[in-house]
Amino acid sequence: MSEEKKVLLHCEHLVKEFPVSRTKSVHAVSDIDLEIYEGECLALVGESGCGKSTLGRTLIQLHKPTSGDVWYKDVKISAMKPAEFAPYRRQMQMIFQDPYASLDPRMNVRDIIAEPLVTYKVCENKEALTKRVLELMDAVGVPRDFLYRYPHQFSGGQRQRIGIARAIALHPSLVICDEPVSALDVSVQSQVLNLLKDIQAQYGLTYLFISHDLSVVRFISNRVCVMFLGKICEIGDSSLIYEKPLHPYTKFLMNAIPIADPHLRGEEKTLLEGEIPSPINPPKGCRFHTRCPYATEKCRTEEPALREVEGRRVACHLA
Ligand SMILES: Nc1ncnc2c1ncn2[C@@H]1O[C@H](COP(=O)(O)OP(=O)(O)O)[C@@H](O)[C@H]1O
Numbered sequence: 563m564s565e566e567k568k569v570l571l572h573c574e575h576l577v578k579e580f581p582v583s584r585t586k587s588v589h590a591v592s593d594i595d596l597e598i599y600e601g602e603c604l605a606l607v608g609e610s611g612c613g614k615s616t617l618g619r620t621l622i623q624l625h626k627p628t629s630g631d632v633w634y635k636d637v638k639i640s641a642m643k644p645a646e647f648a649p650y651r652r653q654m655q656m657i658f659q660d661p662y663a664s665l666d667p668r669m670n671v672r673d674i675i676a677e678p679l680v681t682y683k684v685c686e687n688k689e690a691l692t693k694r695v696l697e698l699m700d701a702v703g704v705p706r707d708f709l710y711r712y713p714h715q716f717s718g719g720q721r722q723r724i725g726i727a728r729a730i731a732l733h734p735s736l737v738i739c740d741e742p743v744s745a746l747d748v749s750v751q752s753q754v755l756n757l758l759k760d761i762q763a764q765y766g767l768t769y770l771f772i773s774h775d776l777s778v779v780r781f782i783s784n785r786v787c788v789m790f791l792g793k794i795c796e797i798g799d800s801s802l803i804y805e806k807p808l809h810p811y812t813k814f815l816m817n818a819i820p821i822a823d824p825h826l827r828g829e830e831k832t833l834l835e836g837e838i839p840s841p842i843n844p845p846k847g848c849r850f851h852t853r854c855p856y857a858t859e860k861c862r863t864e865e866p867a868l869r870e871v872e873g874r875r876v877a878c879h880l881a
Pocket residue numbers: 580588589590608609610611612613614615616617841
């Protein structure tokens with residue numbers, strides 16, 4: 563990435579809570595400041611339930627924030643009415659984990675990929691529409707003969723390619739890839755990752771790439787943002803995070819990656835204790851302290867701020 567990076571989307575003090583009773587709510591996203599730069603792939607990682615999908619959806623206004631704001635370039639989009647937001651909507655698309663659930667089983671491939679083009683009246687007539695759909699099928703490597711087939715006639719990898727074609731149909735600037743390869747066989751994962759990387763370069767896309775698995779995002783991400791229980795633990799350039807993670811939780815996630823190099827095995831392993839605490843009642847102090855092997859009294863009482871340490875930002879009293 564070049565030195566002068568332009569911010570495409572950013573949020574300040576973003577909060578998303580889901581009420582579960584009259585007095586209680588799930589604290590899915592808690593006071594997050596985040597910026598996504600034009601042309602980058604920012605990986606968002608953390609265990610299931612930590613708020614990754616909610617953050618992604620709240621950033622592109624699929625959820626209304628409980629509080630806090632989101633800007634697209636210099637425009638505040640979080641306070642907009644739907645009609646005002648419509649031109650921004652098409653700039654932000656999403657690719658989902660389970661393409662089978664996200665593709666309408668009653669629609670054929672042509673109609674699935676054409677739908678956003680029809681909604682935004684991009685093509686003049688039916689012929690132009692079909693031509694555009696075929697070009698998109700070429701771009702994602704789905705054979706043209708499959709134009710009138712239905713989702714159930716495809717493999718998981720092919721279905722994900724169709725989901726990608728649909729997501730790029732309107733030439734968006736930002737694509738939120740929410741666990742796009744997690745449901746696929748390992749052999750197919752790398753094909754789809756390579757496709758996403760090619761498509762990113764070809765269409766000049768910016769990605770927020772959500773995954774629970776650090777090994778998946780290693781070769782696609784420029785930066786990594788690690789989340790735990792609705793908060794950012796550590797964020798920085800991939801090279802820094804993978805080479806020298808500073809937050810104990812990032813270290814734990816790294817240790818979950820199988821190590822091929824025998825010289826690196828047998829290094830200190832961070833073992834986590836206990837269950838993930840409840841997002842309905844998050845722990846005081848550092849949200850990670852109940853599972854952290856290094857937690858001190860300060861960690862139990864005082865919430866660590868996200869601060870600059872060794873070229874990245876980290877929220878840990880001990881870093
Ligand atoms: N629509 C919803 N209503 C109520 N709770 C939700 C909703 N969506 C997510 N949650 C809760 O918010 C928390 C974060 O969920 P999610 O963003 O899906 O995490 P992740 O994507 O990291 O697995 C979880 O506790 C989840 O149960």
